[in-house]
Amino acid sequence: MCCHWNLEMPFLGGYRGFYARNTITLTPKVVNDIHKRGGTIIGTSRGGHDTSKIVDSIQDRGINQVYTIGGDGTQKGAAVIYEEIRRRGLKVAVAGIPKTIDNDIPVIDRSFGFDTAVEEAQRAINAARVEAESIENGVGLVKLMARFSGFLHMYTTLASRDVDCCLIPESPFYLEGKGGLFEYIEKRLEEKGHMVIVMADGVGRDLLLESLQSMNLKDASGNKLLQDVGLWLSQRIKDHFALRKMVLNLKYIDLTYMIRAIPSNASDNIYCTLLAQNAVHGAMAGYTGFTVGPVNGRHAYIPFYRITEKTNKIVITGRKWARVLASTNQPSFVTPKDVTEVMKEEDPQTPLLEGDNCNDDNCH
Numbered sequence: 059m060c061c062h063w064n065l066e067m068p069f070l071g072g073y074r075g076f077y078a079r080n081t082i083t084l085t086p087k088v089v090n091d092i093h094k095r096g097g098t099i100i101g102t103s104r105g106g107h108d109t110s111k112i113v114d115s116i117q118d119r120g121i122n123q124v125y126t127i128g129g130d131g132t133q134k135g136a137a138v139i140y141e142e143i144r145r146r147g148l149k150v151a152v153a154g155i156p157k158t159i160d161n162d163i164p165v166i167d168r169s170f171g172f173d174t175a176v177e178e179a180q181r182a183i184n185a186a187r188v189e190a191e192s193i194e195n196g197v198g199l200v201k202l203m204a205r206f207s208g209f210l211h212m213y214t215t216l217a218s219r220d221v222d223c224c225l226i227p228e229s230p231f232y233l234e235g236k237g238g239l240f241e242y243i244e245k246r247l248e249e250k251g252h253m254v255i256v257m258a259d260g261v262g263r264d265l266l267l268e269s270l271q272s273m274n275l276k277d278a279s280g281n282k283l284l285q286d287v288g289l290w291l292s293q294r295i296k297d298h299f300a301l302r303k304m305v306l307n308l309k310y311i312d313l314t315y316m317i318r319a320i321p322s323n324a325s326d327n328i329y330c331t332l333l334a335q336n337a338v339h340g341a342m343a344g345y346t347g348f349t350v351g352p353v354n355g356r357h358a359y360i361p362f363y364r365i366t367e368k369t370n371k372i373v374i375t376g377r378k379w380a381r382v383l384a385s386t387n388q389p390s391f392v393t394p395k396d397v398t399e400v401m402k403e404e405d406p407q408t409p410l411l412e413g414d415n416c417n418d419d420n421c422h
């Protein structure tokens with residue numbers, strides 16, 4: 059990229075920034091150190107996606123390149139803007155840059171921020187293990203972000219080797235009876251005297267739906283809001299052990315924003331630069347309507363429709379999840395009905411490549 063640029067248009071505060079008319083001038087001096095800080099200097103928001111107003115603003119200002127940075131929602135938003143730009147016949151390139159700690163964007167190998175989040179989560183797991191190890195029948199319960207995809211939890215578990223149970227949104231679990239979570243905790247404490255559980259904030263939705271308050275509440279982007287499942291699970295585990303008159307010392311660590319708010323690590327810094335450069339090169343070369351990112355290790359321009367057609371999720375009948383089960387020894391909780399449903403979902407009608415989109419073990 060050239061060195062004498064002056065980027066005057068970045069809109070502040072996500073999509074709503076397009077019509078709020080707040081912009082900031084980005085110069086090399088302004089952005090020089092931003093990779094050493096967490097968060098974003100251009101702000102973020104949920105909701106506020108009025109396509110028509112956004113494209114009006116793009117048109118009024120004579121913008122000819124639009125770059126969006128964010129997760130699967132952001133890519134969907136960019137795709138809709140791209141369609142409207144095409145409909146109006148404007149000469150404007152739209153490029154998406156995949157940034158989310160959830161790693162839930164399909165097709166690409168991983169999203170920017172994911173590696174940093176996995177690394178940071180290791181520190182929490184370590185703290186949970188130390189706390190749990192120090193006390194009789196200690197259980198460290200760590201909650202990490204992600205409502206619908208358990209990649210962060212799976213990779214954290216595989217990397218740390220201290221995790222005894224990993225609960226992800228894709229794999230429904232149950233508490234009571236044979237093969238249930240309570241039985242496993244009892245067994246693990248008997249064997250080891252302590253244990254660490256990692257959970258996503260989107261797990262156990264079916265169990266939580268019993269609590270009516272959390273139903274139909276949505277955030278500004280339309281994502282379903284969930285009750286704090288970590289506090290709920292902590293209480294259920296404590297109640298179970300109290301009923302059985304067994305000693306239990308549970309330490310609950312809720313890490314949600316601690317993971318997302320930190321500066322990116324070295325590998326993500328390099329990756330981010332590549333994504334940014336490739337996005338600019340794509341737009342300059344005349345491409346539009348794409349998300350940039352590596353596919354099986356090769357950087358590619360992927361049409362929006364491929365990115366928005368589904369969400370990247372862990373295949374609970376796949377090899378990678380099997381590795382987690384083998385390394386933790388936790389019950390799989392999977393029933394034959396779950397397997398049939400996964401098989402149905404994983405039967406792609408229009409494969410992109412063989413081993414499409416890293417859901418299985420070809421990519422990460």
Ligand SMILES: Nc1ncnc2c1ncn2[C@@H]1O[C@H](COP(=O)(O)OP(=O)(O)O)[C@@H](O)[C@H]1O
Nearest residue numbers: 073104105106107128129130131132134135279
């Ligand atoms: N299907 C969609 N069409 C248009 N805009 C969308 C769509 N889904 C999400 N968005 C917009 O994208 C932005 C980011 O989405 P969100 O789900 O909050 O975060 P993320 O990008 O991390 O997934 C929000 O402003 C939201 O309104």
Ligand SMILES: O=P(O)(O)OC[C@H]1O[C@](O)(COP(=O)(O)O)[C@@H](O)[C@@H]1O
Nearest residue numbers: 129157158159160171203204205318
């Ligand atoms: O409370 P907020 O700001 O809406 O964020 C919560 C959600 O954002 C996410 O962290 C995703 O964030 P990013 O896509 O920005 O990395 C989800 O895992 C989580 O459920």
